[in-house]
Structures are given as structure tokens and as C-alpha cells.
Amino acid sequence: MRLLLSIVFITILCVNNSFSHEAWILTHNEVVNLSKKEAPELFLNKYILFSVFLISYFLIYSLILFEKYILNYENKIFQNVKIYSKSFGPMILRWGIAINIGLGAMGALPRHGVKLWSSPTLFVPDMQLNLLTGDWQWLSILCIGLSLFLCLGLFSRWVSLLVIVLSFYSVFLFGERFMMYYALHFIAPALIIMYYGGGKLALDGLFKIQTNKLIHLSEEKFWKIIQLMAGFTFVALAVGVKLLQPTLIIAILEHAGLSFFGIPTPIAALIMMLIELLAGLLLAFGFYVRPIAAFLIGAFTFFAIVLGETPLFHANLYALMFVFLLRGGSRLSFIGYFQKIHFPKWKHKNA
Numbered sequence: 001m002r003l004l005l006s007i008v009f010i011t012i013l014c015v016n017n018s019f020s021h022e023a024w025i026l027t028h029n030e031v032v033n034l035s036k037k038e039a040p041e042l043f044l045n046k047y048i049l050f051s052v053f054l055i056s057y058f059l060i061y062s063l064i065l066f067e068k069y070i071l072n073y074e075n076k077i078f079q080n081v082k083i084y085s086k087s088f089g090p091m092i093l094r095w096g097i098a099i100n101i102g103l104g105a106m107g108a109l110p111r112h113g114v115k116l117w118s119s120p121t122l123f124v125p126d127m128q129l130n131l132l133t134g135d136w137q138w139l140s141i142l143c144i145g146l147s148l149f150l151c152l153g154l155f156s157r158w159v160s161l162l163v164i165v166l167s168f169y170s171v172f173l174f175g176e177r178f179m180m181y182y183a184l185h186f187i188a189p190a191l192i193i194m195y196y197g198g199g200k201l202a203l204d205g206l207f208k209i210q211t212n213k214l215i216h217l218s219e220e221k222f223w224k225i226i227q228l229m230a231g232f233t234f235v236a237l238a239v240g241v242k243l244l245q246p247t248l249i250i251a252i253l254e255h256a257g258l259s260f261f262g263i264p265t266p267i268a269a270l271i272m273m274l275i276e277l278l279a280g281l282l283l284a285f286g287f288y289v290r291p292i293a294a295f296l297i298g299a300f301t302f303f304a305i306v307l308g309e310t311p312l313f314h315a316n317l318y319a320l321m322f323v324f325l326l327r328g329g330s331r332l333s334f335i336g337y338f339q340k341i342h343f344p345k346w347k348h349k350n351a
Helices: 002-014 028-036 046-078 082-086 088-105 137-152 156-174 176-196 219-243 246-256 265-285 289-307 311-327 333-340
Strands: none
Touching (some): 046 265, 046 289, 082 088, 088 137, 176 311, 219 246, 246 265, 265 289, 289 311
């Protein structure tokens, strides 16, 4: 319980202004106006919120206990697939990152209300370069160049390192919200490419470009770090946006006319927050990684269809979840004791 509350508490402390994917499909004026609007009573009631986090704790605890009973079946199904995470995985990641930074730099992935090709962006739609003061055009050229190198698989490890450097530079340009909600979802895929290289169809292999391994960690330790990065960002999005700024997600649901079995929109938004929170925590801990990856791929696709947005907004996450689906997870050692708990066996005593 203390671990769950600590993660949520730290996330709340780190959060400032709430912007994320919701800002991609709402206009700037809508975001500003909705940010000033008071949240529904459901999100202000401390007893309800405490109950939600208590439910989260017991759900996570129960899921961790029962995962060992399905893990054997999962491993049998994917036993011949895991090896491809080292070859096809980096290839998909290269293309996913290249789509985000390349098309974004050309203005092909604008936020809602912005004309196509008119506003180059950095990594994500609400990071509009033309809103920066000073000369930013060199950033667009750099991003297009990086995307080309990633697509071709040339100097893959070093180009991925540049993507990570650019991610940290973006924090300097756009503030801490980029680090909280976006950066780690680009840094994590780039780290995987740095670890394994460019993978299949990379010109590094064709031209026999040898690059030294830039990360010297065991695979288990490395993947635990990747899971923490991916999972923590989903937790930050759940708490920082859907919990602390629910008017944004409620407006999106209302615009799309989504009705989840007649559930009132504020309750549906709270349930969405809880699901994203649980998915992020379990992913960070290394539990149900493949099911969560499959679920998130489905969720990205579903909302892209119903909201009329392009799936390319999430190209980096599609790629990262695909790799998680191939490889599976690595459990964090400090919570492994949960699965050592055995339920008592009741024996019938003859009278």
C-alpha cells in the first residue's frame, strides 16, 4: 500500500499544468477554458478518491497474486516469439520514432484546430515549434534528418542517442510537462535501439557499420528500467491529467458522443483514469506486460477511430507496446515476495 501511495504522491508533486494527449484533439482555446472550469464533485470528494486508490491497491495486489497461474500458459504461447524482440523489435521502434519526429517536423501531425503542414512540431502535436521565440527551423531540419537515418537504420545506436539528447533539450524548450507526459515514451524506445542496435532491415548490417554497445547492463536489469519508464509515464498521465484535470477527458468523451453502457460521463472518466493507473503500475512492476501491451494497442486504435484522429500520433507507443508484446516482462525483485504467498489448502476431516 505504501508503495502505491508513494508513487501517486510523487507524481502529484511533480505535476504542474495538465497537458497531454487531450491537448492534441482539443483546440488551444478549449484547453484554456476547460482548465479554468471546476472539476465535477466526483473528482473533488476525498472519500471517493481514497476509495478509488484503495480499490487500486487491492486490484493490483490480487492481480500480482494470480499472475503466476496464467504465466505458464502465456510463456508457452509466446515461447517462439520472444527472440524476435531483439531483431524485429528495434526495427519497429526505429520506424515508430521516425514517424513521430519526421512527420511532426514537417507539420503533418498537427493538433486539433491547426492546419495540416502549417505548424511543425517536436515529438508531439502540442509542442509547436513556431510558438518558440528565436530560430527554430534548424530543429525541424535536424528532426527530418534523424527520422531518415532511423528509417534506413544508419548509425542506429548513435542516432538513438541523439534522440535522447533531443528529448532532454525539449524539456528545456517546453518545460517539465514534456518530461512528465512524453519524454520517457521516446527515451525508452531509443534506449532499446541503443541496446540491441538497428535490428532487421537496418543498413548498418548491409554496410557492415560496427558500433560498440553503448549500454552495458544485463537484459533483466535493462528491461526493468524500460518498464519503469513506460509505466511511470502512464501513471503520470492518469494522475496528472485524468484525475487532476478531468474536464479535458470529459469534454473529449462528450464531443465524441461516447456512451459506455449509459454510465455518466464523469464516472466513465474516473474509470478510465483508474484503468490507466492500474495499467501503468503493473507495467512498471513487470506484471501482465503482454496483456497490458495488447490492451493498450487496442485502446489506442479504438480511440483513434472514434475520435477521428490519426493512429500515427501514437506511433512510438504502438512500436513500444509491440516490443513488450513480443518479449514479455521482467519482474521487479522487491515485490517478488507477493507471489510466494500460498493460499491455505482446506482438508476435510472425517468424523
